[in-house]
Amino acid sequence: MPRIRMQVPGVDPKLLIKDAAKLLPDPSRRLFLRGSASLGALALLAGCDVVDGESAEALLRKISRFNDRVQAWLFNPNRLAPTYPESAITRPFPFNAYYGEDEAPDIDGADYKLEVGGLIDNKQPWTLSDLYALPQETQITRHVCVEGWSAIGKWTGVRLSEFLRRLGADTRAKYIWFQCAEGYSNTIDMPTALHPQTQLSFKFADEILPRKYGFPMKCRIPTKLGFKNPKYITALYVQNNDAGGYWEDQGYNWFSGL
Numbered sequence: 629m630p631r632i633r634m635q636v637p638g639v640d641p642k643l644l645i646k647d648a649a650k651l652l653p654d655p656s657r658r659l660f661l662r663g664s665a666s667l668g669a670l671a672l673l674a675g676c677d678v679v680d681g682e683s684a685e686a687l688l689r690k691i692s693r694f695n696d697r698v699q700a701w702l703f704n705p706n707r708l709a710p711t712y713p714e715s716a717i718t719r720p721f722p723f724n725a726y727y728g729e730d731e732a733p734d735i736d737g738a739d740y741k742l743e744v745g746g747l748i749d750n751k752q753p754w755t756l757s758d759l760y761a762l763p764q765e766t767q768i769t770r771h772v773c774v775e776g777w778s779a780i781g782k783w784t785g786v787r788l789s790e791f792l793r794r795l796g797a798d799t800r801a802k803y804i805w806f807q808c809a810e811g812y813s814n815t816i817d818m819p820t821a822l823h824p825q826t827q828l829s830f831k832f833a834d835e836i837l838p839r840k841y842g843f844p845m846k847c848r849i850p851t852k853l854g855f856k857n858p859k860y861i862t863a864l865y866v867q868n869n870d871a872g873g874y875w876e877d878q879g880y881n882w883f884s885g886l
């Protein structure tokens with residue numbers, strides 16, 4: 629056993645943990661601070677002394693990255709998220725974004741063009757009628773938000789794997805980076821992009837995707853937390869660098885698998 633020093637001279641352990649925990653998203657942050665959070669717990673994880681706020685923060689970052697690697701490694705590309713009967717659909721389905729519903733992007737479908745780029749052969753943008761002509765499937769799955777609610781919804785669209793095939797995408801690339809109309813963005817790993825339930829969705833509950841749920845297109849990923857499911861997608865890039873995303877950049881765990 630390494631020797632563990634619980635107290636660091638000149639450092640208030642409570643303030644230190646509070647600072648480091650800022651890297652954690654709510655509600656994890658609150659749970660961490662309320663629970664067994666202590667310098668001792670962090671020191672135990674590190675197997676060494678925690679010296680100051682900076683090293684505690686670096687350590688939390690390392691823990692989160694390690695967590696990403698473990699999750700990515702544990703991800704089973706063949707395991708399906710549970711599906712539900714129509715009767716289980718949550719009505720009304722919640723709206724969520726980092727702003728209010730009346731500020732949601734209002735996209736004109738007639739002008740819309742999806743930009744595609746990066747490691748793909750066919751870089752022409754896609755109009756909505758091009759997209760609607762793709763083969764489509766329906767799923768009834770559970771959406772889980774990190775803020776502590778979940779809801780069951782019904783989405784219809786094309787498998788992202790099928791769309792990537794039509795783009796002539798290099799599926800050995802590591803990431804898909806999504807950009808959205810209002811500036812939201814996020815990045816997903818290629819195994820998740822190729823998962824059979826990962827869908828570019830054009831409909832919600834059999835209706836053209838309403839404005840609040842991401843018109844004209846969202847990416848539905850039932851194996852990931854809600855914030856990894858971008859709405860109002862305007863561009864999609866296949867690439868090897870991790871461009872992060874709106875919540876990822878604020879310390880939310882990158883992989884966020886379910």
Ligand SMILES: Nc1nc2c(c(=O)[nH]1)N[C@H]1C(S)=C(S)[C@@H](COP(=O)(O)O)O[C@H]1N2
Pocket residue numbers: 721722723724725726727772773774808809810812813840841842854855856857858859860
């Ligand atoms: N473009 C965009 N996509 C987004 C968000 C956002 O703010 N903007 N919020 C995310 C979060 S945190 C959640 S829980 C879901 C909410 O989707 P819903 O409104 O269909 O329930 O959208 C995700 N995708």
Ligand SMILES: [Mo]
Pocket residue numbers: 724772773774775853854855
């Ligand atoms: Mo969310």
